[in-house]
Amino acid sequence: MAGSKRRSRKKTAIKDNTFGMPTLLRGEDAKALHKLSERINKTVKPADALEEMWVADVVHLQWELQRLQESKAQLIHLKHEEGIREVLTALIGGVKAAGLLAGRKVGLDDAQQDIERLFNAGEVTTKTIVAQTMVLYLDEIERLERMILSAEVRRNNAIREVRFHRDALARNLRRACEEVEDGEFTEIPASPEAHPTTAAAQKQIETKVSSGSVNDQGREEDSASEAVESREDD
Numbered sequence: 001m002a003g004s005k006r007r008s009r010k011k012t013a014i015k016d017n018t019f020g021m022p023t024l025l026r027g028e029d030a031k032a033l034h035k036l037s038e039r040i041n042k043t044v045k046p047a048d049a050l051e052e053m054w055v056a057d058v059v060h061l062q063w064e065l066q067r068l069q070e071s072k073a074q075l076i077h078l079k080h081e082e083g084i085r086e087v088l089t090a091l092i093g094g095v096k097a098a099g100l101l102a103g104r105k106v107g108l109d110d111a112q113q114d115i116e117r118l119f120n121a122g123e124v125t126t127k128t129i130v131a132q133t134m135v136l137y138l139d140e141i142e143r144l145e146r147m148i149l150s151a152e153v154r155r156n157n158a159i160r161e162v163r164f165h166r167d168a169l170a171r172n173l174r175r176a177c178e179e180v181e182d183g184e185f186t187e188i189p190a191s192p193e194a195h196p197t198t199a200a201a202q203k204q205i206e207t208k209v210s211s212g213s214v215n216d217q218g219r220e221e222d223s224a225s226e227a228v229e230s231r232e233d234d
Helices: 003-017 030-044 050-079 080-092 094-105 109-120 126-136 137-185 194-234
Strands: none
Touching: 003 126, 030 050, 030 137, 050 080, 050 137, 080 109, 080 126, 094 109, 126 137
């Protein structure tokens, strides 16, 4: 039993890696990747090698898309402190802002309270700081967003290929069925043997025509005999 389980796991692993799996970067979750692959394969249920290839592309691109989205969020998170510095500098100047941030860094409660008081007075929220951070790193964020858009387009194209492939297969199946149905209902030329009633009626018509011709011939012969006898009497 244990041996069969091992063989089953090995086959599953080979199937998952037929067209390769995305390369994991440091800190990425291998279980999350395999779960994503299993969910996509379960949803699509690839029917042939072409569909398996396109599904593998979808897995790659979806993983890349998630990676880029997380990178964008991490960039904003890591640079959050610089956003705070920019907002404080705008409120109280660069020197005072640097002093408060230095005290906050070493854990001085007064510095943290002063910063919060300034933010409350200036109606500065977390969203304000995030927006300022995004302005500071706008070029990097725009580059990531272009990469995200590219990954979305390529992923959607791979999904579309599966749909087109299945639509073409469905059209071919419908065409084959229609050809089979047309073959089953091909018109067969009529023949006397195939229709005995029609053949008998035709034979009766021929008999009547033949008998009519014989009677006409007898009447013509009687008229000729009468004419000969009439001349002899004269």
